[in-house]
Amino acid sequence: MDFHHIACNYNHMGIVATLKLPEDSPNVVAWQRHLPDGGFLALLPLTQGFSSMVWSMNAKEAKRVASLSEDAFVDAINDALWKVQPRSGFVDQATQTFDNLIRFFNLPSTSMTQCPPKVLGCDIKSRAMFPLGIGHATNYVSKGVALVGDAAHRIHPLVGQGVNLGFGDVICLNKVLAEAVYAGSTLGNLQYLKNYETERQRFNVPMILVVHGLFQLYSTQFTPVVILRSLGLQATNALTPLKKFLMSQAAGLRPQQA
Numbered sequence: 001m002d003f004h005h006i007a008c009n010y011n012h013m014g015i016v017a018t019l020k021l022p023e024d025s026p027n028v029v030a031w032q033r034h035l036p037d038g039g040f041l042a043l044l045p046l047t048q049g050f051s052s053m054v055w056s057m058n059a060k061e062a063k064r065v066a067s068l069s070e071d072a073f074v075d076a077i078n079d080a081l082w083k084v085q086p087r088s089g090f091v092d093q094a095t096q097t098f099d100n101l102i103r104f105f106n107l108p109s110t111s112m113t114q115c116p117p118k119v120l121g122c123d124i125k126s127r128a129m130f131p132l133g134i135g136h137a138t139n140y141v142s143k144g145v146a147l148v149g150d151a152a153h154r155i156h157p158l159v160g161q162g163v164n165l166g167f168g169d170v171i172c173l174n175k176v177l178a179e180a181v182y183a184g185s186t187l188g189n190l191q192y193l194k195n196y197e198t199e200r201q202r203f204n205v206p207m208i209l210v211v212h213g214l215f216q217l218y219s220t221q222f223t224p225v226v227i228l229r230s231l232g233l234q235a236t237n238a239l240t241p242l243k244k245f246l247m248s249q250a251a252g253l254r255p256q257q258a
């Protein structure tokens with residue numbers, strides 16, 4: 001089968017595990033902390049007292065962290081979540097000034113401090129490690145064949161969109177195959193499959209580029225870039241319609257009509 005695939009590895013690994021959290025407060029918030037090495041640690045709520053973790057870091061450090069004992073692993077997670085990282089005075093000054101401006105216009109501010117949960121334990125059997133990279137097939141279809149999900153495209157998990165892209169492929173392919181059958185054509189008709197490829201590549205390629213851009217943006221500690229991304233986050237939080245639009249895009253939904 002003649003499929004062309006472009007791929008690049010980030011030399012980063014993603015460590016996943018199921019974590020035990022305190023049960024005395026509702027577990028309904030997803031957390032994500034960006035770390036100075038360009039990695040991030042995300043906690044995604046499962047049920048009361050349990051969250052799924054994705055922690056990305058450079059490959060060498062990942063091998064060390066993935067071989068820690070259970071207690072040392074939990075300590076390392078809490079350290080990554082809670083440790084006060086060195087801050088740049090310039091960045092603090094810029095974000096404080098911007099926050100004052102946001103408050104002046106009575107817009108939502110990000111200055112309220114929220115604390116992540118304390119991790120109590122880890123199901124060590126759930127710990128696994130995956131290489132992270134970017135990949136895209138230049139063609140998704142061939143006669144009688146269609147690629148969906150990670151077979152067609154792979155992105156960094158930093159925005160948690162990998163599965164949604166795959167779901168979008170399946171919904172679109174289902175629609176295109178129904179159209180083919182309704183028109184009296186065969187399921188493998190390349191003409192119809194090409195419609196699937198075009199529609200999905202128009203959505204997937206910009207998303208892949210945005211996620212790659214975000215990965216690069218968070219991989220540097222160069223002060224002007226840190227200021228720009230911090231102000232960008234504050235502005236996005238302050239502009240509620242923009243924030244709602246981005247959230248709906250991330251959830252694969254259309255923005256709600258007011």
Ligand SMILES: Cc1cc2nc3c(=O)[nH]c(=O)nc-3n(C[C@H](O)[C@H](O)[C@H](O)COP(=O)(O)OP(=O)(O)OC[C@H]3O[C@@H](n4cnc5c(N)ncnc54)[C@H](O)[C@@H]3O)c2cc1C
Binds near residue numbers: 014148149157159
């Ligand atoms: C560390 C990490 C964290 C992630 N976090 C998130 C997240 O928070 N949110 C999100 O949306 N996405 C996340 N993703 C991405 C998400 O996991 C993938 O996008 C998604 O799993 C892709 O689904 P898929 O069915 O296309 O492929 P896969 O999940 O890879 O499934 C393919 C299946 O096919 C099987 N298979 C392969 N070859 C053969 C063969 N020859 N014969 C039979 N079976 C075969 C494989 O064993 C596998 O079970 C993350 C990815 C990683 C690596």
